[in-house]
Amino acid sequence: DAGVTQSPTHLIKTRGQQVTLRCSPKSGHDTVSWYQQALGQGPQFIFQYYEEEERQRGNFPDRFSGHQFPNYSSELNVNALLLGDSALYLCASSLDGQGSNQPQHFGDGTRLSIL
Amino acid sequence: AQSVTQLDSHVSVSEGTPVLLRCNYSSSYSPSLFWYVQHPNKGLQLLLKYTSAATLVKGINGFEAEFKKSETSFHLTNPSAHMSDAAEYFCVVRVHGGSQGNLIFGKGTKLSVKP
Numbered sequence: 001d002a003g004v005t006q007s008p009t010h011l012i013k014t015r016g017q018q019v020t021l022r023c024s025p026k027s028g029h030d031t032v033s034w035y036q037q038a039l040g041q042g043p044q045f046i047f048q049y050y051e052e053e054e055r056q057r058g059n060f061p062d063r064f065s066g067h068q069f070p071n072y073s074s075e076l077n078v079n080a081l082l083l084g085d086s087a088l089y090l091c092a093s094s095l096d097g098q099g100s101n102q103p104q105h106f107g108d109g110t111r112l113s114i115l
Numbered sequence: 116a117q118s119v120t121q122l123d124s125h126v127s128v129s130e131g132t133p134v135l136l137r138c139n140y141s142s143s144y145s146p147s148l149f150w151y152v153q154h155p156n157k158g159l160q161l162l163l164k165y166t167s168a169a170t171l172v173k174g175i176n177g178f179e180a181e182f183k184k185s186e187t188s189f190h191l192t193n194p195s196a197h198m199s200d201a202a203e204y205f206c207v208v209r210v211h212g213g214s215q216g217n218l219i220f221g222k223g224t225k226l227s228v229k230p
Contacts, residue, residue, distance in 0.1 A: 033218075042205050044220070045219075090158055103161045104161075106151075
């Protein structure tokens, strides 16, 4: 049973560029959430996608956008990259409707470095 | 507003000795609480969750946590540390009324295990 997979594992970009990160949820899951984890910090919620719509959003600027496809996979896009966007980006999946206390399953993340 | 505070940024124990990682939460509602572990360059793995069914929650790898409402605490313990337990541990609360996506993470506690 495949877990949450993310690609790429590492990425180096320069300021002002744009980046797309990808996530495939755990088999059977239909909800994808994205988190940003800066070095030495806990993850921070960016947004969540369900039924191809952004359902909830954290305190992140509009430069951060996403998409969910009919097969439930998801992309995170970041425009006009800043040095402060350097972080580990984590994707988590879950199955909606199982109850609000069901945990999320996390991928290993994409390490994004901005030069 | 909900929040979690992990009282120690770093805990060091010897192999075979008990582990205590402390977490206090703030919530106006009955909270949903989780502990996640993150090994170096890896994603997050769920250790255990509290969902109001029982105050003493058992998780994987010998870890357990006790929910104490009077103390607003959810400390993580293990009676005997193994070298493989060395990792970063996060105490997490889910935003009340939010979807499964909106998790609030503590800043993490790094556990070191000495031989």
